[in-house]
Amino acid sequence: MKRMHVAAVAVALLAFLVINPVFTKGYPGDPKNKKTITGEVIDITCYASAGAKGDGHKECAQMCVNNGLPIGILDKSGKVYVAVKGHMPAKSELYDFIAQNVTASGTVSERGGVRVIDIDKVEKAK
Numbered sequence: 042m043k044r045m046h047v048a049a050v051a052v053a054l055l056a057f058l059v060i061n062p063v064f065t066k067g068y069p070g071d072p073k074n075k076k077t078i079t080g081e082v083i084d085i086t087c088y089a090s091a092g093a094k095g096d097g098h099k100e101c102a103q104m105c106v107n108n109g110l111p112i113g114i115l116d117k118s119g120k121v122y123v124a125v126k127g128h129m130p131a132k133s134e135l136y137d138f139i140a141q142n143v144t145a146s147g148t149v150s151e152r153g154g155v156r157v158i159d160i161d162k163v164e165k166a167k
Contacts (some may be wrong), residue, residue, distance in 0.1 A: 077146045078158060079166050080116035082138040085123060088115060099140035106132055106139065114145060114158065122149070122158040131160045142166035 084102040087093035087110075093101065094115060106112050112135050114122045124131035124145070135143070144167070147160040 074148045074150060075146070075161075076149045076158070077144060078114060078116050078122060078149070079142060079144045080114045080122075081142050082124075082135045082140065083113055083115050083121070084139070085111040085113045085121060088113075088121065094140070096140050102139045103136070106136060112136070112139075114143065120156060122156045125157060125159050127159070131163075134160050134163050138163070138165065 081094055083094050084098075084105040087098060087101060087105055109130075111123055112130055112132055113124045114135075116122070124135055126134055135145075143163050143165055145158060145160050145163040147158045147162070150157045150159075
């Protein structure tokens with residue numbers, strides 16, 4: 042009986058720690074993950090498959106993003122960030138800036154070579 046009680050408490054504690062992001066490394070609200078990046082707003086699919094970007098690709102990028110393809114930011118060092126707002130694509134935050142340089146602030150996460158920025162603020166780069 043005592044073993045079951047200890048096991049139940051251990052499982053409950055483990056579940057709490059896993060579910061509660063405050064106790065996990067790099068949880069989304071972690072201030073250490075807050076960053077500001079500057080770069081061009083791109084549609085990630087055309088950039089990844091063909092290197093397409095810039096003013097010459099703007100109309101295609103708008104069409105691709107309108108059709109649900111991911112939008113992101115290509116920084117000056119060549120790193121691509123998938124842009125989200127919460128758990129949704131950051132289309133409304135970035136669409137008007139496609140093919141332009143922006144400065145975006147938010148929470149940056151990276152895993153397996155994929156970079157994501159959960160945008161808090163975005164403005165045209167100066």
